Amino acid sequence: MFIKNTCTIIVCVGCVVAVMVATQAKADMHSANYAIPTDSINFGGGQSSSANYAQNSTFGEVATGRSSSANYALQAGYQQMLGASISISAASNVTLPTLSGLSVGTAVASSSWNVVTDDTAGYQLSIAAATAPALQDPAKAFFSDYVPSGGTTTPDYNFTTPNSTSNFGYSVYSPDATVMWKQNGSACNQTGGTNTLGHCWDGFSTAVQTIAQSSSDNQPTGATTTVTYEAGIGSNKLQDAGTYTATITVTAVAL
Amino acid sequence: MEDYRFVVVHLIAAFFICVVVCAATAPHAYAATSQSINVNLFVPGCGDGICEANLGENTTTCPQDCGGGATSTPTTTPTTTPTTPMVAGYVSSPSAIGGTIGVLNINNITTQYQGTSVIINWHNPPGSFTGVRIVRSPYGIPTDPLDGQVVYQGSGTYAFDTAGTSGTTYYYTAFSYNQAGTYSSGTVFGVVWPPTHTVTSSHNKHSVPQQQSSSPTKSSPPPASSFPVSSSFPLPVIASTTPVTQSFTSSSTVTATSTEPIALNQILFIQNGQQVTPATINGTLPLTIAIPDSVVSTAVPAGLLRTIITLNILGQNNYYLLRENSTDHALETNIDLSTTPTGGYPFSVEFWPNTGTPFVLSGTLSITRPVAASAGILGIGLTFTNIEQIVGLLLLLALFMLILRFARHG
Structure with a gap:
């Protein structure tokens, strides 16, 4: 009877230890120069292949599978970690300050997303509008999509609205902003430039546009990207009254 | 031996229990990789569904937001005499004698079918003209630049309207504007939307219907293979209620009556800051036709839903909407006569009270030019x-x- 109880206790303790080891494994396997992204406690397995297929297998892993909390996600087990995880925070709808349709003016607002990934290859964040033009009202009146003077790959340093039009654009502020959002004090799309709030403006498109990118993992803090929206009405433009809406989708992809 | 088997069984059981527990505590909780949000922007004004008194909206200036009924049913809308200015930015010019002329209306509007589209042509006025904004509505005559769908805005002299329901009458008002954003009173016209079948004009009866671009273009004149929509646009509201009509041959000999509470001599004809008579109109000068607020408030206490002046130039009717002036609340319109030849032209003023029977005053506008x-x-x-x-x-x-x-x- 003593042996039975002892064995039961040993097995259960072993399970708990295995879970704890798996939980701590990721955090423990970094050094200044090296990292072991995945590890496994097992008693067998390895690579096997045929002419058309290959597999990596492990036998005897314990405490495998996925689990998560509010801030973290765990994929325990060697094979689990062959896939990268990425998360993006939720953002609320944004309401721009009211603009008068009868006079010149601009309205600015912003929203932010935090992207966390354990992918050592990094991530890519892109943005797209659901409609063209992006900012429309139900009667199909619209603000024109912002068109930079240098073309869509070179945002304007400052947001401008021609007298006879109304327009709607955005700028990007992020530690991982792509080069087109970097400026040198007067122009954007500058390699080696800096990324600042309120500068470098482009128009939305239904085509996906990459706005931020990194080449390393960033967990657990992630990287926050802020998108600033601006709508303007030119001095000779009479904008139809109504409620205009742009549906914007951001997508984070692990590389 | 029994103990050994028991240990093995327990090991296997514990292993599967652990697997089951781990699986049960593993909700597949990958965070989503995409997020969609709405960016909203509210632009207030007439037509937003909110009656905004701070923008000058009331039952007269913006009935669609403030109540007051549809513009096509003039006898069903009780309201008060307008006492507040229209929305700043698109009022007309000062009409007081001695004042300066404001933005002139476009004129000589013609419409033609072109396949399944309608071509609208017009003549732009001289002076402080920047462009014209044409809006339309299937429910009644648009009474301000924000009333209805925008068909065209720009400085051109023609536009295509490509979207409509076959058989539906659309009412259009063209508001010219200047650099300061001041709008004219408006020129009115209408189109019965074309059928979707092939154009039957003798000029192109073998042609295939062509779909036109929905956006007006200024690159080249439209082709002429089309036929008129209507030579004289009958304002549809006239057909629904027969107005009382009386013609006057001399404005100095008439007085208001119970059926025509406004007399022709109460209508001001103004040129170069001076009051003139319909018999002595200088064709080289713009013409302001105004009805003082005091006349309207006395003669039509219930207020006017709409007032339109029809000027027939060589068989073609030009319909000018009279709108309230922000300065003195007079109803007025500014007419360009620069292309009008010397001669006598019939005109009529149609009054549509908010309650009661519409009435019409008519007369002749004699246009002369300097001695030659x-x-x-x-x-x-x-x-x-x-x-x-x-x-x-x-x-x-x-x-x-x-x-x-x-x-x-x-």
Whole structure:
């Protein structure tokens, strides 16, 4: 009877230890120069292949599978970690300050997303509008999509609205902003430039546009990207009254 | 041996229990990789569904937001006499005598079917003209630049309207505007939307219907293979209620009556800051036609839903909407006569009260131009355009005769 109880206790303790080891494994396997992204406690397995297929297998892993909390996600087990995880925070709808349709003016607002990934290859964040033009009202009146003077790959340093039009654009502020959002004090799309709030403006498109990118993992803090929206009405433009809406989708992809 | 088997069984059981527990505590909770949000922007004004008194909206200036009924049902809408200015930015010009002329309306509007589209042509006025904004509605005549769908905005002289329901009558108002954003009172016209079948004009009866671009283009004139929509647009509201009509031959001899509470001589005709009569209109000057607020408030206490002046120039009707002036609340319109030949042209003023029977005043607008005289001297044709030149010519002739007389008699 003593042996039975002892064995039961040993097995259960072993399970708990295995879970704890798996939980701590990721955090423990970094050094200044090296990292072991995945590890496994097992008693067998390895690579096997045929002419058309290959597999990596492990036998005897314990405490495998996925689990998560509010801030973290765990994929325990060697094979689990062959896939990268990425998360993006939720953002609320944004309401721009009211603009008068009868006079010149601009309205600015912003929203932010935090992207966390354990992918050592990094991530890519892109943005797209659901409609063209992006900012429309139900009667199909619209603000024109912002068109930079240098073309869509070179945002304007400052947001401008021609007298006879109304327009709607955005700028990007992020530690991982792509080069087109970097400026040198007067122009954007500058390699080696800096990324600042309120500068470098482009128009939305239904085509996906990459706005931020990194080449390393960033967990657990992630990287926050802020998108600033601006709508303007030119001095000779009479904008139809109504409620205009742009549906914007951001997508984070692990590389 | 029994103990060994028991241990093995327990190991296997514990392993599967652990697996089950781990699986049970592993909700597949990958965070989503995409997020969609809405970016909203509210632009207030007439047509937003909110009656905004701070923008000057009331039952008269913006009935669709403030109540007051549809513009096509003039007898069902009780309201008060307008006492507040229209929305700043698109009022008309000061109409007071001595004031300056404001933005002139476009005129000579014609419409033609072109396949499944309608081509709208017009003449732009001189002066402080920047562009024209044309709006339309299937429910009634748009009464301000924010009322209805925008068909065209720009400085061109024609536009395509490509979207409509076959058989539906659309009412259009064209508001010209200047650099400051001031709008004219509006020129009205209408189109019964074309059928979707092939154009049956004799000019192109074998042609295939062509779909036109939905956006107006200024690159080249539209082709002429089309037929008129209507030579004279009958305002549809006239057909629903027969107005009381009386013509006046002289504005100085008429008085208001119970059925025509406004007399023709209460309507102001203003040119160059001076009041003129319909019989002495200078065709080289813009014409302001205004009805003082005091006249309207006294004669039509319930207020006017709509007032339209029809001016028939050589068989073509031009319909001008009268709108309230922000300065003195008069109803007024500014008309360009620069292309109108000298002659007498019938006009009528249709009043549509908020309650009661509509009534019409009519008369003749006599347009004259500066004196022009021609004389031939020594075979050379000379044209004189004012009296001073004619007097100068006579003096020159007298001097010439005097010289001849001295030459003959030494």
